[in-house]
Amino acid sequence: MSKKTPLADQTPTGFPLTSGWRGDVTDLDPRATPGFRGKKADGKELLRLRSRALDDLQERLYAAHHGRSGGRSVLLIVQGMDTAGKGGIMRHVVGNVDPQGVDITAFKAPTPAEKRHDFLWRIRKHAPAPGMIGVFDRSQYEDVLIHRVHGWADAAEIRERYTAINAFERELAEAGTTVVKVMLHISRQEQGGRLMERLERPDKHWKFDPTDVDEREHWDDYMEAYTRALRATSTVGAPWTVVPADRKWYARIAVQQLLLDALEGIDPQWPAADYDVQEQIGRLRATMD
Amino acid sequence: MSKKTPLADQTPTGFPLTSGWRGDVTDLDPRATPGFRGKKADGKELLRLRSRALDDLQERLYAAHHGRSGGRSVLLIVQGMDTAGKGGIMRHVVGNVDPQGVDITAFKAPTPAEKRHDFLWRIRKHAPAPGMIGVFDRSQYEDVLIHRVHGWADAAEIRERYTAINAFERELAEAGTTVVKVMLHISRQEQGGRLMERLERPDKHWKFDPTDVDEREHWDDYMEAYTRALRATSTVGAPWTVVPADRKWYARIAVQQLLLDALEGIDPQWPAADYDVQEQIGRLRATMD
Numbered sequence: 001m002s003k004k005t006p007l008a009d010q011t012p013t014g015f016p017l018t019s020g021w022r023g024d025v026t027d028l029d030p031r032a033t034p035g036f037r038g039k040k041a042d043g044k045e046l047l048r049l050r051s052r053a054l055d056d057l058q059e060r061l062y063a064a065h066h067g068r069s070g071g072r073s074v075l076l077i078v079q080g081m082d083t084a085g086k087g088g089i090m091r092h093v094v095g096n097v098d099p100q101g102v103d104i105t106a107f108k109a110p111t112p113a114e115k116r117h118d119f120l121w122r123i124r125k126h127a128p129a130p131g132m133i134g135v136f137d138r139s140q141y142e143d144v145l146i147h148r149v150h151g152w153a154d155a156a157e158i159r160e161r162y163t164a165i166n167a168f169e170r171e172l173a174e175a176g177t178t179v180v181k182v183m184l185h186i187s188r189q190e191q192g193g194r195l196m197e198r199l200e201r202p203d204k205h206w207k208f209d210p211t212d213v214d215e216r217e218h219w220d221d222y223m224e225a226y227t228r229a230l231r232a233t234s235t236v237g238a239p240w241t242v243v244p245a246d247r248k249w250y251a252r253i254a255v256q257q258l259l260l261d262a263l264e265g266i267d268p269q270w271p272a273a274d275y276d277v278q279e280q281i282g283r284l285r286a287t288m289d
Numbered sequence: 290m291s292k293k294t295p296l297a298d299q300t301p302t303g304f305p306l307t308s309g310w311r312g313d314v315t316d317l318d319p320r321a322t323p324g325f326r327g328k329k330a331d332g333k334e335l336l337r338l339r340s341r342a343l344d345d346l347q348e349r350l351y352a353a354h355h356g357r358s359g360g361r362s363v364l365l366i367v368q369g370m371d372t373a374g375k376g377g378i379m380r381h382v383v384g385n386v387d388p389q390g391v392d393i394t395a396f397k398a399p400t401p402a403e404k405r406h407d408f409l410w411r412i413r414k415h416a417p418a419p420g421m422i423g424v425f426d427r428s429q430y431e432d433v434l435i436h437r438v439h440g441w442a443d444a445a446e447i448r449e450r451y452t453a454i455n456a457f458e459r460e461l462a463e464a465g466t467t468v469v470k471v472m473l474h475i476s477r478q479e480q481g482g483r484l485m486e487r488l489e490r491p492d493k494h495w496k497f498d499p500t501d502v503d504e505r506e507h508w509d510d511y512m513e514a515y516t517r518a519l520r521a522t523s524t525v526g527a528p529w530t531v532v533p534a535d536r537k538w539y540a541r542i543a544v545q546q547l548l549l550d551a552l553e554g555i556d557p558q559w560p561a562a563d564y565d566v567q568e569q570i571g572r573l574r575a576t577m578d
Contacts, residue, residue: 189578192573196570203559
């Protein structure tokens with residue numbers, strides 16, 4: 001832990017991508033800890049320290065909307081290869097705020113009914129309500145990632161989907177939703193170790209699927225698909241952040257920081273009472289024996 | 290803290306009602322701590338101690354269902370007067386388990402669209418999926434509580450609703466759902482203090498509604514409605530527990546205990562691998578450099 005920067009002053013940022021980014025995800029180090037000088041224990045401590053601030057901001061966001069029809073919201077989109085740590089983000093970052101203010105949707109392979117609609121149809125239904133933090137565990141991006149890798153959609157179709165996604169996210173922004181997009185970036189080597197752990201521990205067997213091994217054959221294709229998707233959809237209003245995820249503790253504090261930044265950007269305030277407080281105190285007192 | 294019973298051996302039970310119960314909720318003390326000999330600090334410590342067990346059981350419940358079409362689930366129904374502490378249960382008990390395994394629904398006054406249907410129509414849609422812990426913050430019971438107090442349904446209609454509710458909960462049980470029903474039981478005096486706190490703190494003003502004071506006029510009618518509803522719907526398969534809630538810390542450990550009991554009753558097991566583990570270890574190894 002660096003003596004120059006106290007823990008509480010550090011801001012793990014991941015690798016934020018700007019609009020017009022033309023880089024390659026494979027040039028970003030999955031073991032890096034951008035914005036943070038510290039070790040695992042420091043990271044765990046920071047997560048704990050900041051969870052109170054996150055909790056407070058979430059409650060303000062919820063309260064600011066109370067009794068109103070509109071209001072601001074946050075949508076956290078989490079993408080990543082198998083074992084990248086999406087579940088850990090849900091549990092250890094999102095799980096630290098009041099569950100009443102959070103709406104998590106895990107998008108699995110679409111059902112036959114869902115497939116009969118446009119790919120955004122099932123996504124739109126889970127856009128967060130005012131006052132809420134919505135979280136997508138996988139998302140509309142599956143339709144430009146796995147679909148590209150396996151050739152389920154051709155290049156022209158994928159480009160149309162980028163356009164549709166950007167338009168959709170612009171709509172969300174116009175409706176008051178701050179969209180936070182995270183790629184949890186792990187190395188192929190780290191994934192191998194994590195899959196092996198699932199095989200070695202009987203209480204983790206249920207998390208393993210033999211097709212996980214097959215998908216490793218397509219690793220480079222996935223990285224290429226991520227690079228292209230992140231280039232095409234890092235917009236001014238909804239940029240991506242590539243979060244190095246080989247160190248789980250770092251990924252968690254970085255995503256927590258992104259949520260804090262989003263909420264601080266909204267700066268939700270406790271709403272003023274729409275009744276006369278003194279009058280109500282008097283009325284209430286009259287009911288107390 | 291009694292020296293005879295170590296903290297970890299204590300089981301806060303609330304007041305469990307049996308089928309055929311003919312008591313009166315007003316005879317149950319909202320400040321009692323049945324099954325627990327200890328003070329606030331002990332209660333907070335027990336909540337912390339047991340949250341790991343709850344977390345573990347929830348993960349097993351989720352895992353046991355994984356990849357299967359059926360499976361067990363739990364539904365926690367929480368009822369109580371305004372300020373009884375429903376939100377605190379969501380935050381401090383339910384909030385301690387992985388949010389991916391929990392599905393909370395807060396039932397507000399029904400919308401015009403919902404009112405065009407049978408009162409159970411909107412409820413049924415939120416029955417927990419296999420592997421999940423569903424939580425209702427208010428529920429179908431509003432239709433036999435506030436509806437009775439304000440005369441929005443006559444006595445015959447209320448009786449029909451009891452029958453419909455019992456049939457619905459029997460269906461849930463047959464589908465593998467353990468139904469846990471909790472009345473958070475506070476005193477009118479305690480409610481007065483909690484409402485006053487909402488009026489005295491600007492960050493709580495949004496939680497107060499002037500009609501909360503009006504409703505206090507109907508306190509005795511509400512207790513009567515609860516008594517009748519709990520008598521009519523404490524069934525063998527889905528009994529009620531009246532949880533004294535004047536002490537928030539007690540209500541939380543009691544509800545946590547009820548969830549633990551429900552999950553231990555299900556006794557979910559890690560599912561066996563449906564693939565050859567050694568074969569997959571070999572395949573995975575072949576992909577690792």
